[in-house]
Amino acid sequence: MASRRNFMKQAGVAAAAFTIVPRFVLGGTGYRAPSDKLYVAGIGAGGKGQSDIANFAKSGKAEIAYLCDVDDRRAAESVKNFPKAKYFKDYRQMLEKEQKHIDAVSVSTPDHAHAIQALAAMQLGKHVYVQKPLTHDIYEARVLTEAAKKYKVVTQMGNQGSSGDGVRQLMEWYKAGLIGDVSEVYVWTNRPVWPQGIPWSENKASVPKELDWDLWLNTAPYKDYVEKLVPFNWRGWWDYGTGALGDMGCHLVEPPFRVLGLGSPLDVTASVGSVYVDEFKRGYFPDSCPPSSYSILTFPGSQGKPNVKMHWMDGGIQPPRPEELGPNEVMGDGGNGVIFIGSKGKMMCGTYGINPSLLPTSRNKEVSVPQSIKRVPGGADGHYAQWVEACLAGYGKMEVSSPFEIAGPLTEALLMGNLAIRSYDIRHPKKDKPDQFDYPGRNIKLVWDSKNMKVTNFDEANQFVKREYRSGWKLA
Template sequence: MSKKVENSGVTRRDFLQKGAAAAVGSFFIVPRHVLGKGYRAPSDKLNIAGIGIGGKGFSDTNNAWNNGAENMVALCDVDWIQGKRNFEKHPNAKKYKDFRVMFDEMGKSIDAVTVSTADHQHAVIAMAAMQLGKHVYVQKPLTHDIYEARMLTEAARKYKVVSQMGNQGASNPGQQQMVDWFNKGLIGNVKEVQVWTNRPVWPQGIPVPTSKADVPQDIDWDLWVGTADWVDYSPAWHPFKWRGWWNFGTGALGDMGCHLIDPPFRVLGLGYPTEVEASVGQVFLKDWTPEYIPEGCPPSSRVQLKFPATAKNKSEVTMVWHDGGLRPFHPEWIPANEPLGEPDSSNGAMLIGDKGVMTCATYGLNPKIYLKNGTKMEMPKDSFKTKYTSMPEFGHQVAWTDACKAGFNSKEHKALTSSFDYAGPLTETVLMGNLAIRSYNLRTANADGKGFTYPGRKKMLWDGKSMKITNFDEANQFVKRDYRGNWKLV
């Protein structure tokens, strides 16, 4: 693991500026206007390294790179097959498989890092980057475990780095419109929130694969497994299909929760939930006996979370999550022929207040209000438009790179829509749902040898400050996992 480097709080840009001022008697600084309109001095460009550069990592790195507005200096992926397209796009970027080697060799020349690996590696990579004083952009969910999310949130403050989670809908003006509508009191106090998705769209709720396969030549499988429990290589795990296995992924809720729970979480100013309860779809064998698959995420689930009243919303809130194609029914004030959320009602969120209902699709798109008096409101064209909104993914990555150059205490950093101060508690809420889902199928054999008892199938009470279920201790094993081998989060 890379050695820790004390963060002095001095950025590369600060160093260059201060160094230039100190040496003013030694050489002449050419004013920018002399260099030509639109010219960007090399010191104004961010040196970016991408870790996990295939799939979503391709858009994360290249949106941050912004057509050459920044420098892409290093690209790292344990799978060079998946990374090929990015390597070809940036032939001058140095190629790595191990992020630790990259940091050891290039740490001094890297300013900021994007992390878009499988969920189970997010925390150790982001922590290593922050300890070196690197700004970090980390794909959603921020982490695999609740404990990891808390540690990254605290580390971003400690090391004074600019952070952003990759739930790009947070930068969608539609979410700001929803906040504005709610702040004006249009739907009143909210007591109920419904959130749903059609995910999983990958294999889930299936028996654990037992077949082995040869590791492809360009994959370092030991590095890919990383902090997770060891399994032999199989195309059933990688690429993409890892999402349905707790060893690596966080299921439908982890995949889409940070997108769909984000709007109500932001609008209502929610924090840690106080209780959680779940039920899951079952998997059956050929003789119709239930199958117990603790290693895998279920084919469908429903999770209920409860939140205390906030300064913004004077009522306690019950939030219900549905996945696997399950969705809520039409509330009273939405006409029968109107879709919920997406045009096909497959994904969405609803905030049900005492004066009306507010809805949106994935990423906070297409926000609407249906008032008790029959009035329907939609977002005005170009409402809350910013300089970023015409960019890919609402400029979510470019806003982050601008904040990196401005610094930790800048207004640009404070304006980010998903810095870890916000994204950490949001991720903990999402992962709280997974804690309930995994606890649901915990079982113990009955003393008489006939059947099992499922003690986790109950309402569980959560102490957010202490990160602990207070009425079912066995569930707390899902707050923090043990890492394999010498991997540590320090």
Template sequence: MPLSRRSFLAGSGPIIVSSALVHRLAWGANDRLQVGCIGIGGKGASDVADVAGAGAAIVALCDVDESRRGKKGKGAQDVHPGAAFYKDFRVMLEKEGRNIDAVTVSTPDHVHAVASIAAMKLGKHVYCQKPLAHSIGEARRMAEVAAHMKVATQMGNQAHAGEPIRRAVEWVRAGLIGKVREVHAWTNRPIWPQGMTARPAAEPVPAGLDWDLWLGPAPERPYSSAYCPFKWRGWWDFGTGALGDMGCHIMDMPFWALDLKHPLSVEADAEGNTPESGPKASTVTYRFPAGTYCETLTYVWYDGNRMPPADVIDGAGLPEKEVAKKFDLVMIGEKGKFFFQRGNTNWATSPRELLEEFKAPSPTIPRVQNEDVEWVQACKGGPAALSNFSLAGPFTEQILLGNLAVRLGRKIEWDGVNLKATNAPEADALIRRAYRKGWELA
């Protein structure tokens, strides 16, 4: 008997059987991780390819748009013809529960938590794209479930596994610029529409797309090409704007290097934010307490082609436009400035001698081939992937806290332990969002 949405997400029903819940206890040298992929278009297509390239066997594919299945020989099922195809991830988990060890989740943001938690509650390892969740409460819950179920997890902020970030974390902690007091990070995004004041007119649903399944836990509304594909990022019901899209990449290294926990407060200056849509541009300012590697810290995020003031980026030896292209961020510490880029090690300091004369410490963070190999090996009993949900969950909470300040239009005093905006009780409805009936978070 097919499961209802409610019974599945509540963790009851005939799918909950021992063979689906038990981790594989022993792995032979030639055993392949059996993976089901949820969301196989866009970034999902590359996630399917990358996990397969890391040695996993793709045994099931799921997408609400049947056209993603195969197109002119380039679709996921064209490449993996033996993989079963499903439109509904709940049906995939019900029917393939005994056949898969792990899942990838590469859906729009609003489905990340419901899909990931459903899989983890069946004992499946999970790789989930960034941002880990659509709301702060979801990020907390995902980390809790992952810890309880003892599954191997990884968030898809790929550079976290790369040499540049891991080396920079070691160098910052070794005192490259001394204790850090400011971080400024930027992006040119959004590169999709934002600042919309009203919902678009209804359009016919494209052939092959199950719009009801695409909506999933989000409030019901008619289909429009203004949402799907890709442009969902700019709508609050589905996406998390430029900060959610890129913050988990660009803001990652300082969060890790400085061992940042809960901020004391966050406030935002946003242009074009509306109840429906994220802003056209924003500046978000977090303030963190002092720690081992930082003084009382100000961490500022800029999007929509905004940049820090000239005196902040002075010292890179480049015009502002070149600084914006060459680097992701600048850290300011006791000794000077560190201009960082996550994609390479062509960094700069001001004064230059800080980098030229720095005695690099011996590596202490494991180096890996890439994030997919790191996760696949973790699923097979190896060391935990370093962007696992115990790190990615709290990190995503802080990223999405910036959106809370944007949406409320006021400074937020933050109690991170209890997920409370102590000066803004109206924030509760955004911290833990509502779900469409039948899609409640387990």
């Protein structure tokens, strides 16, 4: 009996020696214990945050350990799905109290909160996954891009199409010279599908008891709570969202950005759709994104290729239908899409780069190009698992599809379009009647100095490059 007891005691000691403990206990950002999991904190637990968190968990290698949301109603389903996760309302408290136990942070909040929340996590050495668009402002995008290098953390933006097969197929076709050199691209979306081009509501409402309104406002100027802004319609207001271009641009501009090796734009122009408040008077609502817009960004060609003009269209505006497309064939995916105009042909795709196709579509059966670019397991759906795996491997050990070194410049380019859209609507007092204003509608070409993040020919546009945060909030 004593012999058996001694054996069991020794076996227990041996078992204890091989017990796997979380990586944060063992220490070291790059350390990975056998069968270890990534301990994730989700800032924004409802809506897109809910689906992001669920997808990380689906990878099988992520433990959703912490949840944070300013609105208990929105967080309810995630709290139910992950009962072991500790819940917070203020992300600052969560990061301060639990920083030793968090490996990575997912940011799925409104645009105006992305940068300050992501940077706070990065400064603690946490890997970050941030929803698109990466940031609200160009300055913020530059800060996060530089922070990723400084703090040596694994980063990924939530434009899952960058992990899809479609964009890789387009890259292979272009590299093979099937459509020649591209000098023009058309990109369009059916967004906005939320209100834009409207005045701010004058009807004050009571703040729901489940919502911390002050925390929701975050960096934005203080305004009284109004109904129907939360949880979705904030997208149409410049204080919080980035309009149709910010919402869908990261999904639709990703293919041409990647295929053509684009970087910072040289210049941009824009025009916007009008809103009429009565039969004769044009509405002027500068706090709200326009109901439709058309921007043209000029990019320098890479590797000796010609400059590229990218046409962005939203609010129902679409490009001319290619002659090579059959009368009953769908352009893009209908409401959204991308068309590449090359010197030898054309190609197109839908949102996320899906359904890539040469034009005319009969060419798809005639042409065969060997696969030369490695695919992401699971395609676009594997975007989440790819980030989890890269975080577990450690910084610099594994490639991800949309690290901030790529996502940052992409976001900057998109937000250049918004500079032009907002500049189109800037009003000026009339010289002879200071109390009256000229109607906006000036299609100005904004010339961009990327190094200094500055429009060089229209200084008023620079107010939108870096916004002023509300007192008490700082990106540092």
